[in-house]
């Protein structure tokens with residue numbers, strides 16, 4: 191048996207859809223094809239789900255801390271809330287552009303909690319901080 195070798199001379203980003211092999215609906219920046227975006231791909235879906243879930247957990251924990259522990263931490267608590275809100279917003283934007291994640295209500299709810307809760311926490315934590323400063327004067 192002769193030894194067969196494959197030599198990769200050049201690698202480049204995909205320019206066409208892996209499913210329909212067309213270029214017209216394919217976005218080379220996101221690697222997504224608008225024609226095939228609705229076709230369920232188990233591997234892609236579970237990856238998107240895992241990434242999205244872990245992202246939302248981090249955002250929600252930060253917002254949770256900012257709400258319940260943040261008032262004792264002052265500006266640090268507000269910073270936690272701000273990061274939680276930004277991560278929540280990024281996740282919401284990502285969900286909006288994803289044909290699969292858009293149907294995942296649980297992830298959307300937690301992302302909303304992280305975003306809106308984070309904003310409320312920033313205002314609340316800073317308010318508590320300022321009130322404590324004023325009382326100490």
Ligand SMILES: [Zn+2]
Nearest residue numbers: 207210223226
């Ligand atoms: Zn396609």
